Amino acid sequence: MSETRKPGSARSSARSLRSAAPGLLAALLLAAGLTACSQGAGGGAAAATCDPTPYDAAISAYAGGGVLAKGPYGETSPDWTSIALSDDEIAKVRAMGATAAVVMHFSGDSWSNAQVAGIRSELDKLGIRIVAQTDAQADPAKQFSDVETALAAGPDVMLSIPSLDPTALAPAFRKAADQDVKLVFLENPAKDFRPGTDYVSVVATDNYGAGVINAHQMARSLCGSGAVGVIRHAAQAPTNVLRAQGFTETLTAEYPAITVAEDKGLLGPDWKGEGSSTVNAWLTKHPDLAGVWCWFDAPCEGAIDAARSSGRAGLAVTTVDLGNNVAIDMARREYVTGIAAAQPYQQGVVEARLAAYGLLGKQAPPFVALPALPVDADNLLDSWTTVYQADPPADLTTAMGPG
Structure with missing residues (x-):
C-alpha cells in the first residue's frame, strides 16, 4: 500500500486523490458521449450502452493511491x-x-x-x-x-x-x-x-475512502445521473460521518447530475427493518429514485427488501462492508452494484x-487505517477471501452460478 497523503483533512485528501483522475474522467465522459446517458427502465440501473471506463478509472485511482483517512487529531497512518x-x-x-x-x-x-x-x-x-x-x-x-x-x-x-x-x-x-x-x-x-x-x-477503515469508492460505483450504475437516497448512522461518530462525507462530497464534486433526494440517519438496533421502512417511504415519495447508499450493509438489506416488495428491479444499491446477504444479492446481479469492503x-x-x-x-x-477494497460482481469471491481470510460460504458461491 502506498504511503498516506499529507493534506490536513479528509476533504483535502479527497481533492488530492481527484487530482490524479479528474481530467481523465472528464475526457473519457466527453469522448464516450455520456452526458445524456439514459437509465434503465427500472430507474436505477444504467443502460447497457453506458461506458463504465471513466468510472472504473476513478475507482482504480483510489485503489492505487493509498488511504485518504486521517486520525482523530490529524495523524497520518503508516502502512x-x-x-x-x-x-x-x-x-x-x-x-x-x-x-x-x-x-x-x-x-x-x-x-x-x-x-x-x-x-x-x-x-x-x-x-x-x-x-x-x-x-x-x-x-x-x-x-x-x-x-x-x-x-x-x-x-x-x-x-x-x-x-x-x-x-x-x-x-x-x-x-x-x-x-x-x-x-x-x-x-x-x-x-x-x-x-x-x-x-x-x-x-x-479508511472510512472517507470507502464513501468515495461507493460514490464512483453509484455513478457507474446510474451512468452519471439520477436521484439517490442516503442512509447514514444518526450518531455523529467519525466512522459514520466520514463514510457519508466521502460519498456525498464525491457526488457533489464529480457527478453534479446525481442529486441526493433524501438523507436519513438511523439509530438501530433493527438496522434492516429501519432501512426497509425508510426506503419504502422514499419509493412512494420519489417514483424516480434511482439508487440508495448505506453506511454499512445491514440497512441496505432492508433497502433491497423494500425495492423487491415495490417491484423496483432497477434500484441501484451501494454500501460499505462486505456482508453475506449483500454479497449474495451482488452475486445474483439484482440490486447491489458496488461495495466498498472494510478489512475487519x-x-x-x-x-x-x-x-x-x-x-x-x-x-x-x-x-x-486500512484501505477499503472496491468490490463488484467480477471480483466478489476473491474479495471475500481477502476480507475474511476464509473461503467464500457455499451460499455465496452457489449464488454466483457456474463460471
Missing part, C-alpha cells in the same frame, strides 16, 4: 503491514500471562464477527487470554455498563469501539485508563482521549498487536 512484533517481543508478551476484554458496540453482523475473529486469533498467538467479551446491542447505556462489567474481570488490555456515543461513553473508558488498562480503540477514540496518554492507538479481520489482527505494543511499552503509531 498497516508495518505493525509487527519480533519473535523476542512475542515471547515476552506470552510470558506475561496477560488478559484482555473485548467490548463491542453490537455483534452478529459480518463486520463485527470478522473483527472479533481477527482479535481472538492474534491474541491467542500472543498468549493473551480474553476474560470478558460484551455486545452492547447498539445501546450506549448498555455499552457504558459493559465497560464497567469488563473492568471487574481485571483485564490488562481492552479493545473497544465507542462509536455509539464517544462523549457519553468517555467516563466509562476513563475508569479503564485510570486503572492503567491499555486501551486500543476500534475506528475512533472516546471523546477527548489522547494517544500515548489515554490509549495506545486507534485502528480504522485484518483490523482485528492489527488491534491485537497494538495491545501487545501497549503491554511492552513499545512506541505505537497513534492511528492506523
